[in-house]
Amino acid sequence: MNFKIAIKLALKGIMGNKMRTFLTMLGIIIGVSAVIILVSVVQGTTESVTENIESMGTNLLSVMIRGRGAETYLTYDATLSLADKYGVAGVAPVASGNVTAKFDTKTMDVTLEGVDENYQTVRNYTVQSGRFIMPLDVEYRQKVILLGTEVVKELFGSQNPIDKNVQLNGLNFKVIGILEEKGSTMGGNNDEKILMPITTAQRFLKSAGIRQIYVQAESPELVNTVYAQVEKYLLNKFKNDEDAYRIFNQTEMLSTINEVTRNMALMLGGIAAISLLVGGIGIMNIMLITVTERTREIGIRKAIGARRRDILIQFLIESAVISGLGGIIGIIVGLAGNKVLNLLAGMNTKTTISIIILSLAFSLVVGMFFGIYPANKASKLKPVDALRYE
Amino acid sequence: MLEIKNVTKVYNTGAIQFQALKGVSLKVEKGEFVAIIGPSGSGKSTFMNILGCLDVPTAGEYYFEGIEVSNYTEDQLAGIRNKKIGFIFQQFNLLPKLNAFENVELPLIYRGMNVKERKERVLQVLEQVGLSDWAHHKPSEMSGGQQQRVAIARALAGDPPLILADEPTGNLDSKSGTEVLEILKELNKNGRTILLITHDMKVAGSAQRIISIQDGLIVE
Ligand SMILES: Nc1ncnc2c1ncn2[C@@H]1O[C@H](COP(=O)(O)OP(=O)(O)OP(=O)(O)O)[C@@H](O)[C@H]1O
């Protein structure tokens, strides 16, 4: 018997009892849509977290200095010596503090970071208008600043802040540029800050110390090499006191996050897959009932020449069609669910083709697997017994 | 055409064994029209099921066109039923969800015939039983006589040499019954072997030869 007719007959059989078919499919529909929604949410979240971390700059080590005894910081020149180490693409020391910024009548408390020209590439910052800090600004301790977008919004509204003077703790600084919007990362809001030349900041904040350094490696493979060298340098500097500093390895953090979320996706997907199995048992149950109800039909088919495998295939196709249709509806429901989560809860969802194919294939397999027993039972009926059945 | 020798059939219903056929022998030649009569419960349907390869005898031999089939596998028997035998039942036994065309088409599908040939053949047999206009109606939309004619068309579709009819007129009014008998006679004239089971002596009268069964035995 050919396949097209078998599927046509199966559809006919299924459509004969729409309500029952729908209820049977429901388990599969719920299972498949749950798999799709859960996995998409996890993947979407992973993606935005990863993007977020990567927006801080790539192949990054972030060093915090706590100090040991009287030595609580590094000098600017000391940090620059790190740039000569093998595999280091750039070093960006930061001298930071909190200041009150004032323009016209508006004031705002912001984070001030004193940086040099390397900061822009190491931390992956772009300037949306004006210019970044240049070596000369650092050399001559220029009183110039760059503003984050939040600061611009708060102090200037819709005015152009370039070349205007902003008062920081009462002193005037000239705005030379506006940073591109970055959003918040785990380090806090990146748009609520002001950058100025590091030397200017050291004097302005009355502290010569550098407590934070970003070190960028040339490639992901070199991150560990650079880590080792930076650590060696710091151990040497602080007399082997490991508590004097802390180094965050961004690459490592990313892979940890990826691992955690992958496990989470597997776990949630697994739980959803269990509901698919339950759906499969539902199909088996209904198929068993169907076989009993259609005993006479099976007898008639056998009387006119259906072989065991014809009957087997017919019922297998029926359960596969139920689960396959359920799978397709489940995918549609899942995608719609993603859209709703996206629009209403602002969740970032990411659905890959592979998860769609996987869940459809899985539902088909479930349908076939749980269809085997009823189909086999049907195919084994003796024609006489089946014909006598009322 | 077919020959059975000393066939018995025992039904096991729980603890009780019931012998429905107690050693039956019969030979039917090609082209014969044979009626089998007997009271209810005498074993007519049991006999017909064995002749129709729907069931296997408990003991005895069965030669179909000269070949011993009593120990054929189920799928081999299905092949014989599909190609060699056309069944007509008292309850019509049409599939209610399929229309007349699809019902008649079914044995040809199991035979593996291609779409074009199938369509031609189905329309041809539907015309033969006078139901060309009813091809797309479901059994529930037809009268008993029409349904039985669809069943006859289905039996004929595969062009089998043997037609087995188990009380084909049992559920029909006398007019439809006569029509069905006329078709059977016509088929016999065209060279088909017909085995007709009935209660009704009048119906049996259409046959050339009448065999009577009582209590699982052929009595004359
Ligand atoms: N599957 C079965 N299991 C047990 N007993 C059976 C079975 N089939 C038939 N019988 C018994 O065998 C006997 C013969 O039955 P069969 O159906 O052959 O009679 P019949 O001559 O066709 O009767 P009717 O004219 O009523 O159709 C009956 O007593 C019936 O109860």
Ligand SMILES: [Mg+2]
């Ligand atoms: Mg009977």
